[in-house]
Amino acid sequence: MSVCTGCSLLCEDIEVELKNGAITQTKNLCRKGQAHFQSLSTERTSPIVDGEQASMEEAFSRAAKILEESKRPLLYGWSSSSSEAQRVGVDLARRLGATLYGTPSSQGLLLERVLAGRLPTCTLDDVRNLADLSLFWGSDPSNSHPRLLSRFAYYPRGEKRQKSYEEERTCVVVDVRKSATATLCQHLIRLPPRGDTEFISALAAVLEGKIPRTGDKKRMIELGTLLRKTEFGAIFCGDGLVCSLKEEADLFQSLIEQLNNIAPFRVLPMVGHYNSRGFNQLLLEQTGFLNRVSFQEGQAQHSQEQSIMEAARSCDAALVIGSDPLSSLPFSVARALAKVPLIAIDPRRSLTTDAARVVIPSAMYGLEAGGSALRMDGVKVEFQLIVESNLMPDAEILKRIGEAV
């Protein structure tokens, strides 16, 4: 049994058949996970220093030199590394006086409230065992977390939900489009883009027994009745909701409080990368901040102005771990980042590793390296080494760089 690190569901029931170290057959992996595992045999990186093949030792010493010479280093990525590597990374950032930046995720807005206990949350196992209503708000798990519906949210039988999707579970999708998930659910509420705040006010009115001012009144009253009958609800908040909410998170929180007067309604932010939640939780424990923190003044600092744009433009060297910012960030930011000396630690080739001054290949977690990570609901999942490899895991690489600095 192996653990798939393709998304934040961290599926633990993966069977892999190996022949001479190569994967011949996999079972229970979704298409996303399959591609993630298959990349083990293609597009691997090799140690490169200044555009030429080098040994690992040379790569470590060059990386250490770049970080030493830098006055304002940026350590970027982290959401696709094990919890152990993240811990070493925070220590390294503290020593170097660097800025630590997780891959930007809009989920921070809700995750902050969930981690602080202001929004009630639960584990995915609770959803499977207890929930009779799953609400996918601005999220499309069929595409982003393919096995969420089959493992937890809708189809499986749970302790108190033996009749499952056939009789006891209801799914509601609130989205701007008819997504793949919406085709499976009984209810779809289509909103105009940025219509979420209006929808929240309308829903709050319906729950109070009033007639909503906006939206399809009949559908809203139907939804209100459904929510009032619910015994345990799970709300899966996707980027669609969070991007639309922005400053209105309090409005959402008051809606959740209102819903919790009826029955337990739990909020689960749909984080994407497999250990994004782990990184945020670790930073919160150690520094009290989320997703980004700067150790430049010796103390941990965090401000709204430290956007990724600011961080990319003000840094003079960057270490990128398990991420591809040059492809994923906006072009102007990526261009600024590409001008500074880059150190890339990644098992796979990407635009960032192509542009990097130093490339350090790492082992793939879940297959070539053991460790642990936090699932999207905060449950710790441990994974073992399955395939023998001579590559080092991220945690080991960071330790070696730290020793060399």
Place this chain on the structure above:
Amino acid sequence: MVNAMEVYQLLPKTNCKKCGYPTCIAFAVALLNREKKIEDCPPLLEPKYSEKLKKLRELLAPLEKASETGLIIHEEKCFGCGNCVVACPVNVAADPTGCAIGLGPKSDRVILVVEDGVVKCLNAKECRRFGPNRILCNACTATCPSKAIEFV
């Protein structure tokens, strides 16, 4: 998916009964259920129906890939999400500690499994749609987000 009327439109529509069925529409249904072959309709092989015969062969070509229960899997569309694996009532009954609670199958008596990122059909004989006394269960097709599986 192909329906009986589409097939009927490409038959001679003479109700000649040479195939053993009383009407052409009955023969069309039998063709879809794969109880009869195109060659069982002798008039269709005559030169004047050659155009229709060609179209009919094209129309029925995807049916050749179907399993005994009429299940067709479009691997290129499959997400590998496993909704069908967990929803299938036979899978649930055969594997109460695996499929039933959302995990991968632990029993070898299940019908649907996800292998190499796409769904595969094993033990088609266990399916409720197998044999003459079939039940028209659609648990797997109704739970597919990408319409990657369908029944003939």
